[in-house]
Amino acid sequence: MELNTIKDAFDRVAKKQKLSCSKTQEVIDEVGREIEQAMAKMQSTDNGSGCSDQKSILLELKTKLNEMAPMNQLEGSQRELNVGLVKYAKILEKCFNPDISKAYRNVDFDIHIVNQIIASHFYRQGLFDLGDCFISEANEPDATALKSPFLEMYGILEAMRSRDLEPALNWASKQSERLLQNGSSLELKLHQLQFVEILQKGSQNEALQYARTYLAPFASVHKVEIQKLMACLLWAGRLDQSPYAEFMSPTHWERLAEELTQQFCSLLGQSYESPLSVAIAAGIQGLPTLLKLASVMAAKQQEWQAMKQLPVPVDLGREFQFHSIFVCPVLREQGSDENPPMLMPCGHVLSKQSIAKLSKSSTRPFKCPYCPLEATVGQCRQLHF
Template sequence: MAAAAAAAQQAAADVEAALNEADKAAKKQKVCAAASADAVNRLLQALQRARARLLADPGASPQAVLAELQAELAGAELAAGMTGATKELHGAVSKLGKIVDRAFSQDISKAYRADRPLDQRALNQVIAEHLFHEGLFEIGQLFVEEAGVEDGEALRRPYASMHTVLSEIQRHNLAPALEWVREHEAALAGPGGAPSAFEFSIHRLAFLALLKEQGEGAAMAYARQHFGRFQATQMPAIQRLMGALCFAKRAAAGRPSPYADLLAEDLWGNLAREFVRQCCLLLGQAQDSPLLVTVAAGAAALPTLLKLATVISDQSVADLAGVAEQLPLEVPLGQEFVFHSIFACPVSRDQSTADNPPMLLPCGHCICKASIYKIAKAANRAFKCPYCPAECTPKDCRELVFPDMQ
């Protein structure tokens, strides 16, 4: 994490330096453009005066007029002025280019594994789904038609329904969200068929909005109408809302209230995000677009891979993974990319799988099943724990199951 923070700080410093140089180059460009325009205007004026003299005096010698024009232009030093401004501009652009080349322009081909053909059909489907997921339906439909994505309408339909309700939430209209909850009541229901927590969050928002906009009477009436069916599962939350009801006048007057945090929340934004999560859960899709997550994870991993590429001269970073799909170093992506529990065997360093699950030894240490049989060499043979003097047999070990790895 410290290395990632340092890399982020360095990247921010590089961006700031590039922006400063770009600003300087832009200013130099304006100065150069103004100097060039002034020089051209003065040149045109001198030419017009010379032409006027020739037209006014037909007997004038063109050679003499041309000589006077050349002397006038030489005295004005128009070319020198344009050259000086242009040199300063080229210097600024060159400096900016060097900073960009040093900090940003890197050959990322080393991080790409070219021996695997790209499945264009699958990629087009992922792109189309991303556009529909983000609510960009016109662009998504155009992409589906031009790329020839199959079943484009099937990809679009569930997200169109989701964004219809989402747009109403953003307009502070909760009726479509409640209708959606009623349509999916069975899927959203809690243990034993209890009303869903998401439905309560909608009523909670409606209560707080009424309390803030119309006062205690309207909020209390709403609570009596809707909160009764949630008493068994949401009583602590209901009690807090009733406490906020008692302190509403104090909060409205700007005086301290123990429930001020309820009204200070991003109520509508929180509900919109939770609705997207619930809707995607029912669709069997991730809350965040898979393409968005993939690109973000790749961008986070790219600096580490490029650093590794500077050490390697004869082969690409991707080639180091080999058939085992593993790199010789860890690539920290941050907690935002941790989606489920992961166990890596401390002996083999391999990540556990369904065929090679984590096993708990009687002494309390944990290693993968393959490591146990590799050490023991037989199912009935005793072996020593790699981390303590305790001995056991493979039959004494128990498989560990992480609930979210099913």
């Protein structure tokens, strides 16, 4: 909602700015026309006897300019624009707190780990020169080990952009078993792409030999895909005119490059997205809520940094939900190994501590806080996500 308010205010200021600019140009043009007309009259007068005429022309010009009152016309539109700018600045100040330091806790970070995270971010984005410069200036020589794996990955991706699958095929062959353990058919997809590339060049025999060597081992598991590729042999050199022209789509290269990046990072034990990028993106979404919370807590003379958990939820969207988190609806605390979620016979879920407080006894029935049904501690079962 705040963003919509800011956008509406910006649109109003932009509209007033355009009106002011248009009005200013209109006044300038009108003044210019009067001056040009006066100059034309003065040039047309007789040099010998036109001195009094020129004075009268200038006097007439002065009178017209006074009647036009160009400054008064400009002041009106400029005043409206200034009012809009002042209101817009106030809206920005209200929606954006410049002091974001209030939104984070006093945490002692390990500077070496932070430096490694930043260097790793540069390398995984392919910014190798920037990463080297950062490591040198931060005096973190141990972080250079983070570079070589991503250097290999970007070398493979660069070759793929040049329609060269050899580096990717070599890497997939070496990691064949690990890729299968991940449930990935990346190696087969690379061979399929290479097979289609050979067919596009019109070499049917070469494509058949390639299929016997590299595609045959996958035939028992991927029978349908292999059959389609074998049918493509009938269209060697004119695959674009065949029912299988879809195999030539450039999107296959793009998707395969993305999948290779995902699998490469996975085998390195790292996430596909840069952890630093994810942390910053999540922080940007959560920052307004945290700033508002800090302001409210400060007004109540409470220190939220001393709290074990936030008193309000921070909705970051599904793209930042990496695992399930249970929060007890009664105690408003997250579940843990010591305080796991418990499923009641009625279907509602409370934390173990909530059930203990409600029951007051292991045998005494207690009422569910969300429905009329009763239950005992023995009837509740731990819930595993």
